[in-house]
Amino acid sequence: xxxxxxxxxxxYGQYRAGFPGEFFDRLFSIGYVRSGQAxxxxxxxxxxxxxxxxxxxxxxxxxDPAQELLDEATRLDSEARAGxxxxxxxxxxxxxxxxxxxVVTAAQCWHWFDRPRAAAEARRVLRPRGRIIIAHxxxxxxxxxxxxxxxxxxxxxNPEWKLGGGTGVYxxxxxxxxxxxxxxxxTFSFDAPVPYSHEAWLGRIRxxxxxxxxxxxxxxxxxxxxxxxxxAANFPQEPLLIPHRNWTATAISNDQH
Numbered sequence: 301x302x303x304x305x306x307x308x309x310x311x312y313g314q315y316r317a318g319f320p321g322e323f324f325d326r327l328f329s330i331g332y333v334r335s336g337q338a339x340x341x342x343x344x345x346x347x348x349x350x351x352x353x354x355x356x357x358x359x360x361x362x363x364d365p366a367q368e369l370l371d372e373a374t375r376l377d378s379e380a381r382a383g384x385x386x387x388x389x390x391x392x393x394x395x396x397x398x399x400x401x402x403v404v405t406a407a408q409c410w411h412w413f414d415r416p417r418a419a420a421e422a423r424r425v426l427r428p429r430g431r432i433i434i435a436h437x438x439x440x441x442x443x444x445x446x447x448x449x450x451x452x453x454x455x456x457x458n459p460e461w462k463l464g465g466g467t468g469v470y471x472x473x474x475x476x477x478x479x480x481x482x483x484x485x486x487t488f489s490f491d492a493p494v495p496y497s498h499e500a501w502l503g504r505i506r507x508x509x510x511x512x513x514x515x516x517x518x519x520x521x522x523x524x525x526x527x528x529x530x531x532a533a534n535f536p537q538e539p540l541l542i543p544h545r546n547w548t549a550t551a552i553s554n555d556q557h
């Protein structure tokens with residue numbers, strides 16, 4: 301499945317909820333991130349994580365291969381008065397100097413990378429004993445809930461989409477870190493629902509990989525109409541409380557590069 305999130309930059313910026321405040325509170329209270337540190341945010345998208353880190357005092361570079369997403373991130377930064385420097389590049393080949401960052405983050409994007417190459421690049425740009433943080437915030441399909449119904453509809457309209465049925469936990473990430481020269485691996489997770497109006501849920505799903513990022517405009521319109529019908533018939537209440545799992549893995553780069 302060919303995916304281009306740049307095709308859905310508007311919906312992405314408006315409807316994809318960023319990570320909650322509790323996520324950032326944990327990063328700073330535990331000491332994984334500190335104000336004043338240099339942070340590289342891989343796969344930054346519309347800058348949701350980069351922006352929050354910058355507003356909390358970090359010096360942040362956000363990196364993404366989709367210029368449309370970077371343009372949306374710059375617009376949102378202007379509204380929030382956040383100062384992030386954005387560059388167009390890939391996680392596997394950042395083009396940035398070695399040992400330039402204290403922290404590398406990758407939020408909701410690690411599965412899109414060539415993971416061994418991205419891990420090696422992260423280790424290259426990190427200072428010795430620098431930290432990598434890989435985070436996910438996933439909706440949870442549960443029996444009979446709106447997420448399960450939505451995923452079923454995505455698969456009907458886009459049989460190539462294979463990302464449904466997730467649990468929000470990524471054990472293979474721990475192996476990625478172990479074999480790539482990282483140590484002191486830790487994880488944490490917490491569940492929290494996200495409220496969506498019908499309109500916002502439609503926009504959120506359009507901004508997903510299986511819909512506007514990979515389907516034609518006509519196919520997206522047909523999907524949108526079908527999902528609106530499903531919501532009206534089976535989930536008329538608003539807001540929809542969409543269960544989400546926030547899962548984070550973090551590790552330290554070994555001294556030897």
